[in-house]
Amino acid sequence: MFDSLSKELSGLINRLTTGTSIDRKAVEDILTDMKKILLQSDVDIELTDELIARIKKKTLDERPPAGMTLREHVLKTIYDELVVLLGDQAVGLIGKKRIMFVGLFGSGKTTTIGKLGRYLQKQGLKPAFVALDYHRPAAPQQLEQLGKQIGAPVHINAGKNPYDAAKEGLQKFTKYDTVIFDTAGRNALDKELADELKKLGEIIKPDEVLLVIPADLGKVARVQAEEFHKLVGVTGVIVSKMDGTAKAGGALAATSVTKAKVKFIGVGEKIDAFELYDPKRFVSRLLGLGDLETLLEKAKEAEIKPEAAEKLLEGRFTLQDFMEQMEAMSKMGGLSSIMKMIPGLGGKIPEEMMETQESRMKNFKVIIQSMTKQERETPSLINASRIKRIAKGSGRTEADVRELLNQYDKAKKLMKSFGGAAGMQRGQLKNLAKQFGFKF
Ligand SMILES: Nc1nc2c(ncn2[C@@H]2O[C@H](COP(=O)(O)OP(=O)(O)O)[C@@H](O)[C@H]2O)c(=O)[nH]1
Ligand SMILES: [Mg+2]
Known part of the structure; x- marks a missing residue:
């Protein structure tokens, strides 16, 4: 979704939050790039100029509020000003007949x-x-x-x-x-x-x-x-x-x-x-700060429990969870839209991979349904003879079953590795997000 804009802006934010030191010059460079990005996204030039000027004034002419580093101050100002640029929240449709x-x-x-x-x-x-x-x-x-x-x-x-x-x-x-x-x-x-x-x-x-x-x-x-x-x-x-x-x-x-x-x-x-x-x-x-609130709200709509969403975020799941999550995911608008809502994950997984993944899910479901409860909870139990039985039971080939197990392992590893990488940033991001008024 809004891929290029999001990719570019979150790249910018990454530069801001992970660079070794940040000074006036670094802020100016970042704002110059931000202007380019907004213009590429067809934001009106006047609006863009005003926005950049306001951010400059707040971050370079004024001191960061007490307790905030320059880095955090710049990030918060960029965030606040983009929110202003992209509009107020509208009232919903309550009671509209x-x-x-x-x-x-x-x-x-x-x-x-x-x-x-x-x-x-x-x-x-x-x-x-x-x-x-x-x-x-x-x-x-x-x-x-x-x-x-x-x-x-x-x-x-x-x-x-x-x-x-x-x-x-x-x-x-x-x-x-x-x-x-x-x-x-x-x-x-x-x-x-x-x-x-x-x-x-x-x-x-x-x-x-x-x-x-x-x-x-x-x-x-x-x-x-x-x-x-x-x-x-x-x-x-x-x-x-x-x-x-x-x-x-x-x-x-x-x-x-x-x-x-x-x-x-x-x-x-x-x-x-x-x-x-x-x-x-x-x-x-x-900005790639993630959107846990929307994610959890979608999870609620799709009737999956917040704990399940947490499990998914942390890469802790059994094959049974894998299947339930695949179902929930398709209700939540597919894997790709979910990934984009997870802090630190936005845009890191190629779109083609998502698509094949989504089409395979249907096949996987049938296979998982042919497994015993024990096998679903402890996939490491599944040896060659069990694979044979599962393949027969589900009307799929043994290669299909192996592929599922493979995918499950990969997905688990992937989530874990992201969990780790994003996890290090997550503490920082959470702090910032709190300052922005997000609840966790
Ligand atoms: N990718 C994408 N396509 C959309 C979206 N909304 C509508 N479309 C497509 O736009 C085309 C025109 O939509 P339609 O509802 O018939 O437009 P109408 O003439 O205004 O009623 C259809 O092919 C829709 O599938 C959207 O959010 N994303
Ligand atoms: Mg129409």
């Missing part, structure tokens, strides 16, 4: 509605969807599919009339907690789209109008957010496709200066690739 989605073609509206529906369900709410996009022929079916996938009802108007669809949807779904309306997009915010959205707004009287903006717009996102806001009174923005672009930082910074705040981000095509946008957490992840 009617949500209208708006945005241009292909921005990710329909996909995001599916994600939001799932998100609401996880909070114990019952969402329903109404298709208002009759402009693109397959659009209602796309929404219908998503509804099926998460078990939410979808209303489609037989006459393909968006206004009728909106009225019918309102009548039909009075018993649902939240009704989400999927409007049509266009290539640009032209008069036709403007008229349609206005008219729909009058019928629906939404509590919330969410604008979906793809992250690859970069700083142009600002103009789009302002235009939509003027027209339909956007109450929140969702920045989609954060996973696929180097411009994500630019898009977030650009929207943060508009009236409409970013409420959620979309980080992939899958239905769970969706997060509440919290600039503090986001920045700590960008």
Whole structure:
């Protein structure tokens, strides 16, 4: 996610936190590089200049607060200022009954509605969807599919009339907690789209109008957010496709200066690739400080116990845990998104490795299910004859079973080695994180 930006910024932070000594010159160099990184990520030049100037003033012209070294002071200032750049935390969606989605073609509206529906369900709410996009022929079916996938009802108007669809949807779904309306997009915010959205707004009287903006717009996102806001009174923005672009930082910074705040981000095509946008957490992840809070929250959503997440972090696990964790991981959005939330791990594992890993997991599960309880708890017991039996029982080859054992060993070693390396830094990071107001 936001890979290049995160990699570069966490590299910078590494330089700051691990360099032997740090003086004025080192801070200046780091800030020069930081400016380059932000510009590459399409953050507006004016915003970038102001940000760098503020950090310089605070770190080079003012003394660090008592008890803080220059290093810590610089890190904290960078963190604070990035949080300001990337926006305030928005209020969530509590109690919103009617949500209208708006945005241009292909921005990710329909996909995001599916994600939001799932998100609401996880909070114990019952969402329903109404298709208002009759402009693109397959659009209602796309929404219908998503509804099926998460078990939410979808209303489609037989006459393909968006206004009728909106009225019918309102009548039909009075018993649902939240009704989400999927409007049509266009290539640009032209008069036709403007008229349609206005008219729909009058019928629906939404509590919330969410604008979906793809992250690859970069700083142009600002103009789009302002235009939509003027027209339909956007109450929140969702920045989609954060996973696929180097411009994500630019898009977030650009929207943060508009009236409409970013409420959620979309980080992939899958239905769970969706997060509440919290600039503090986001920045700590960008800087490679890890995001234990989000990790534990996701673990809660996926119904795995915090102890299990801790075990995973520390590399203590049996094959039974391995299997449960594989299942939980896929619920939490896959191995790669989890790795990025662990302090000191962000970006250290190649993406291809993650992908093969994820596809193998399914196979592994079947194999583990053919093992005895004892074997799962103490994998070292598994000798050649047991391998034979397990292979037979699971309908896989012996080579498959060996591969699983191999992978398990590797994963364990990998986590341990990272645990050690990151562990040394972890104490330091925890201290700093505490100063930033994180709870552990
Ligand atoms: N990688 C990625 N793709 C996304 C994301 N959100 C949407 N998409 C893709 O963007 C394309 C357009 O999405 P769609 O929901 O149909 O856009 P709409 O025209 O605004 O309704 C689809 O191929 C989606 O799978 C995201 O967060 N990440
Ligand atoms: Mg759509």
